[in-house]
Amino acid sequence: xxxxxxxxxxxxxxxxxxxxxxxxxxxxxxxxxxxxxxxxxxxxxxxxxxxxxxxxxxxxxxxxxxxxxxxxxxxxxxxxxxxxxxxxxxxxxxxxxxxxxxxxxxxxxxxxxxxxxxxxxxxxxxxxxxxxxxxxxxxxxxxxxxxxxxxxxxxxxxxxxxxxxxxxxxxxxxxxxxxxxxxxxxxxxxxxxxxxxxxxxxxxxxxxxxxxxxxxxxxxxxxxxxxxxxxxxxxxx
Amino acid sequence: xxxxxxxxxxxxxxxxxxxxxxxxxxxxxxxxxxxxxxxxxxxxxxxxxxxxxxxxxxxxxxxxxxxxxxxxxxxxxxxxxxxxxxxxxxxxxxxxxxxxxxxxxxxxxxxxxxxxxxxxxxxxxxxxxxxxxxxxxxxxxxxxxxxxxxxxxxxxxxxxxxxxxxxxxxxxxxxxxxxxxxxxxxxxxxxxxxxxxxxxxxxxxxxxxxxxxxxxxxxxxxxxxxxxxxxxxxxxxxxxxxxxxxxxxxxxxxxxxxxxxxxxxxxxxxxxxxxxxxxxxxxxxxxxxxxxxxxxxxxxxxxxxxxxxxxxxxxxxxxxxxxxxxxxxxxxxxxxxxxxxxxxxxxxxxxxxxxxxxxxxxxxxxxxxxxxxxxxxxxxxxxxxxxxxxxxxxxxxxxxxxxxxxxxxxxxxxxxxxxxxxxxxxxxxxxxxxxxxxxxxxxxxxxxxxxxxxxxxxxxxxxxxxxxxxxxxxxxxxxxxxxxxxxxxxxxxxxx
Numbered sequence: 001x002x003x004x005x006x007x008x009x010x011x012x013x014x015x016x017x018x019x020x021x022x023x024x025x026x027x028x029x030x031x032x033x034x035x036x037x038x039x040x041x042x043x044x045x046x047x048x049x050x051x052x053x054x055x056x057x058x059x060x061x062x063x064x065x066x067x068x069x070x071x072x073x074x075x076x077x078x079x080x081x082x083x084x085x086x087x088x089x090x091x092x093x094x095x096x097x098x099x100x101x102x103x104x105x106x107x108x109x110x111x112x113x114x115x116x117x118x119x120x121x122x123x124x125x126x127x128x129x130x131x132x133x134x135x136x137x138x139x140x141x142x143x144x145x146x147x148x149x150x151x152x153x154x155x156x157x158x159x160x161x162x163x164x165x166x167x168x169x170x171x172x173x174x175x176x177x178x179x180x181x182x183x184x185x186x187x188x189x190x191x192x193x194x195x196x197x198x199x200x201x202x203x204x205x206x207x208x209x210x211x212x213x214x215x216x217x218x219x220x221x222x223x224x225x226x227x228x229x230x231x232x233x234x235x236x237x
Numbered sequence: 238x239x240x241x242x243x244x245x246x247x248x249x250x251x252x253x254x255x256x257x258x259x260x261x262x263x264x265x266x267x268x269x270x271x272x273x274x275x276x277x278x279x280x281x282x283x284x285x286x287x288x289x290x291x292x293x294x295x296x297x298x299x300x301x302x303x304x305x306x307x308x309x310x311x312x313x314x315x316x317x318x319x320x321x322x323x324x325x326x327x328x329x330x331x332x333x334x335x336x337x338x339x340x341x342x343x344x345x346x347x348x349x350x351x352x353x354x355x356x357x358x359x360x361x362x363x364x365x366x367x368x369x370x371x372x373x374x375x376x377x378x379x380x381x382x383x384x385x386x387x388x389x390x391x392x393x394x395x396x397x398x399x400x401x402x403x404x405x406x407x408x409x410x411x412x413x414x415x416x417x418x419x420x421x422x423x424x425x426x427x428x429x430x431x432x433x434x435x436x437x438x439x440x441x442x443x444x445x446x447x448x449x450x451x452x453x454x455x456x457x458x459x460x461x462x463x464x465x466x467x468x469x470x471x472x473x474x475x476x477x478x479x480x481x482x483x484x485x486x487x488x489x490x491x492x493x494x495x496x497x498x499x500x501x502x503x504x505x506x507x508x509x510x511x512x513x514x515x516x517x518x519x520x521x522x523x524x525x526x527x528x529x530x531x532x533x534x535x536x537x538x539x540x541x542x543x544x545x546x547x548x549x550x551x552x553x554x555x556x557x558x559x560x561x562x563x564x565x566x567x568x569x570x571x572x573x574x575x576x577x578x579x580x581x582x583x584x585x586x587x588x589x590x591x592x593x594x595x596x597x598x599x600x601x602x603x604x605x606x607x608x609x610x611x612x613x614x615x616x617x618x619x620x621x622x623x624x625x626x627x628x629x630x631x632x633x634x635x636x637x638x639x640x641x642x643x644x645x646x647x648x649x650x651x652x653x654x655x656x657x658x659x660x661x662x663x664x665x666x667x668x669x670x671x672x673x674x675x676x677x678x679x680x681x682x683x684x685x686x687x688x689x690x691x692x693x694x695x696x697x698x699x700x701x702x703x704x705x706x707x708x709x710x711x712x713x714x715x716x717x718x719x720x721x722x723x724x725x726x727x728x729x730x731x732x733x
Contacts, residue, residue: 008706012714019718027725032733041327041334064339121341145329149321166333175733185338185732189279189323189346189391199275206272207721213265214436214717221258221428222706 005223009215016211031172039063039126039150040162042075043141048161049077050140052130052154054084058138059127060163061151065092068181069117070170072099072126074163075139078107084132088113092124103132108139114170126165139164258428259413263406265717266435266444270405272724273445274398278336278731279391280325281603282446283680287367288375289394289447290316294365296379296386297358301372302365305546309362315353316361319390322346328731330604336731350389369545371537373489374449397447404455405444409435411458412690418465419645419691426698429709430690434458436716437686438600438723439679449491450680456487457684460497461652464504468644471512472519480504481526485533493681498530499655500648507644561669569665585668585675591618597679598689600723605678607730609722620715628692631699649688656684 039060050058072088083105089098099113130136140152140161152163175182183196183203255263280286290312294302297313310317320326322345324337337343381396409431416423416430434440443451460483467476484501487494505523509515561569568577569584577583595618601608608614632639639646660682664675697709 008710011707012710015711015714016718020721023718023722024725027722027729032729034733035335037337037339038324038327038334041331044331064337064342066339066341121339123341123345145327146331147320147326148324175729182728182732185336186276186728188336188338188340188343189319190275190395191388191392194275194395202271202275206268206724209268210265210272210721211717213261213263213268214432214713215261217258217261217265217428217432218710218713220256220261221424221432222710224424 005219008223009219012218013211013215016215020207028176029174031174034068034169034171034173034178035166036066036069036169037064037167039165039167040141040146040148040152041166042139042164043143044145046141046143047077048140048142049079049137050152050154050159050161050163051135051137052128053135054130054133056155057127057129058152058154058163059125060165061125061153062149063090063092063124063126063165063167064121065090065095065118065124065167066121067117067119068169069167070114071168072113072115073166073168074111074128076105076107076109076111077137077139079137080107082134083107084130084134084136086111086136087129087131088115089127089129090115090124091127092118092122094119095122095124100131107137112168112170126167128163256413256424256427258424259410259431262409262413262428262432262435266406266409266441267402269436269441269720269724270402270444271399273442273727274395274401275445276724276727276731277442277445277603278325278328279323279394280320281328281731282443282448283450283604283678284367285446285448286312286316286320286326286329287365288378288449289397290361290365291367291370291375292378292382292397292447293358293390294361295372295375296382301375301540301544302361302368303363303544303546304365304368306364307362309360311361311363311365313359313361314357315350315390318349318357319346322349323391330606332606332730338732347389369541370449370491371489371494372540373486374452374491377452378447394447398445401444401447401451404451405435405440407455408440408458408686411455411462412687415458415462415465415687416691416694418462418469419642419649420694420698423698425706425709426694429697429712430687430694432690432709432713433693433716434686434690436713436720437598437689438602438716438719439598440683440686441720442600442602442723443680443683448680450683453487453490453494454683454686456483456490456494457497457652457656458687459483460487460500461649461687464500464648464652465645467504468507468511468648472508472522474522477522477526478529481529484530488530488533488537493656493659493684495534496656496659496684499658500652501530503651503655504648507647511644561665565669566662566665569668570661573661584665585673588675588677593677593679594682595621598682598686599679600719601679602723602727603730607723607726609719609726613719624693624696627700628696631696635699649691653685653688656682 052058072090083103085103086101087098088101095118097115099115101111101113105111140163142161146162150162151158152161180196183199186199187195280289291301293313322337322342328334328336378397378400381400382393385393385396412434413427413431416427420426463476463479463483467480470476480501484497487497512519568581572581572584573589596614599614599617660677664677667674667676693712697705700708
């Protein structure tokens with residue numbers, strides 16, 4: 001191996017390491033909401049309010065709960081005046097949980113109900129009941145792009161709009177706190193040979209191999225003699 | 238350009254001895270492409286759900302889907318089930334959404350796959366919004382689909398994505414070879430050109446999703462190389478066959494591929510001009526060459542007419558909205574690249590070269606929702622402007638030497654201008670009617686990346702040696718960092 005001309009790949013390597021540290025450490029350690037499921041994400045552009053009169057109940061079906069689920073989040077739509085309390089419940093085979101959101105919240109805010117998680121991953125439904133004396137408007141969507149399996153019903157009658165609903169762990173956590181969980185999520189819906197272990201190994205290979213390949217190219221291509229007699233007769237015309 | 242390229246012996250390829258810098262780049266690019274394949278959530282590439290639907294219908298039935306309504310659906314029952322259980326449709330472009338990664342969702346889908354109803358893979362007959370696309374890329378992708386037909390659909394998609402890796406690597410190889418044609422046997426120029434192409438974040442990302450833009454970029458990279466060879470060696474059967482064949486492949490890949498007719502005619506004109514006086518044999522071969530794209534065009538039109546319904550073969554290459562006016566087009570073009578003059582009325586949304594050339598090529602991933610912080614694009618825009626000024630300065634200073642490379646320059650400029658002309662005319666026409674949206678994104682420029690790499694290399698090799706090498710290395714380093722950071726942003730977007 002030639003030792004001459006190593007200054008350029010060395011400088012580039014240092015820059016890559018520096019950039020990845022400066023960018024990568026905040027990326028890894030920044031707290032983010034840990035979303036366990038998004039049965040129906042918030043609308044992309046247009047909110048379709050779902051009105052619930054006192055005593056009415058809206059339910060969203062086929063919701064995936066995981067043992068990490070701790071928070072059921074619905075969104076209040078724009079509305080005037082005092083807002084009523086809501087009872088948010090999660091129900092699935094072997095699992096039932098609920099919490100009350102006190103009234104008095106503002107429109108266009110997130111309303112989170114803290115609940116215990118199920119023992120295992122399970123499909124079920126989330127319901128929001130208006131337990132107050134005034135009508136409430138919740139955020140829903142009829143956007144064509146929000147096409148999913150969930151069906152929203154009000155008092156048992158399916159409606160066109162889908163209730164915006166997000167499930168989280170209830171606490172913000174960094175990626176560094178949960179590498180295994182992130183790798184498991186990447187491996188979902190992939191063949192068995194793509195698991196968290198193989199992904200971790202491949203991730204390391206990418207982190208080393210991509211800069212390594214580029215630095216090798218810089219070393220052999222940019223620091224040697226321009227006609228590079230080593231490669232005489234190689235892949236070129 | 239920098240060094241005169243004398244007429245040499247016939248082109249000779251020896252794949253067995255890959256130059257070391259190129260080998261390093263190919264390793265890096267292979268890893269990047271596979272990483273994008275794994276990290277990008279399923280069906281989250283641009284229109285990937287529609288492209289998958291096209292491939293599946295073609296592979297299962299031998300005929301692609303229709304653009305207009307049919308008795309079937311836009312996607313097969315199998316794909317719709319995956320989209321439902323994987324939460325994949327509402328995920329597209331919605332940053333608050335996450336894919337279905339709960340084990341129970343995967344189990345339910347597996348259960349569905351285990352008892353797949355008859356015909357559940359074949360009922361995605363349409364309407365499919367990409368059905369008017371010519372079938373070449375989809376036919377190519379049908380091969381990995383068919384080979385893995387016994388697996389579940391997510392696995393088939395994974396292998397279809399991986400089938401892009403060779404196409405992507407070919408782009409890098411052709412950029413390397415093109416640099417060899419332009420600069421001669423200079424590893425420095427070849428490394429910078431091929432590296433700045435292969436490591437371009439947008440190209441690496443697109444190689445990890447199912448989309449015909451990757452094949453289109455490969456065909457154009459090959460065309461650029463063969464065109465450069467052609468103007469050097471003259472109208473020989475092999476080069477003419479290559480030019481004609483690649484033109485046909487471009488037309489059969491995508492409507493935007495029609496733009497290749499312009500560069501083809503330019504290359505022919507340059508080649509024939511240099512070969513005067515023309516023999517009858519040369520004229521015959523040239524006419525034969527033109528038969529290839531003509532046949533490709535006829536096949537593409539026939540396919541598109543059968544499947545496209547009201548949509549035309551040309552897709553994004555032309556527009557179904559109004560034609561506009563010449564003055565309006567000039568105004569649009571001005572405002573795309575420069576601040577508007579007082580007399581100009583706005584032409585559509587504020588969308589110009591920054592969004593397409595800088596943000597688009599540096600990387601907006603997924604369905605455009607994954608982006609770098611604005612300061613990154615600001616810095617890249619500044620660097621690109623500086624690079625262009627530097628290039629202009631070198632061109633002026635070395636104009637006399639450049640004149641000796643007129644044919645090469647004409648060919649490369651022709652490739653860029655013809656594609657840009659088609660894209661701009663199309664975008665302008667899109668602005669003339671609802672939804673008044675210029676259909677022009679960074680990935681549409683991928684067929685031009687070889688020329689971009691050559692320009693970067695040209696600037697670098699014309700600077701003092703150390704400075705040029707440093708600049709080239711910095712470009713490669715920057716793209717490497719951006720590529721890795723883009724992967725990180727994507728992980729956070731989908732799996733945090």
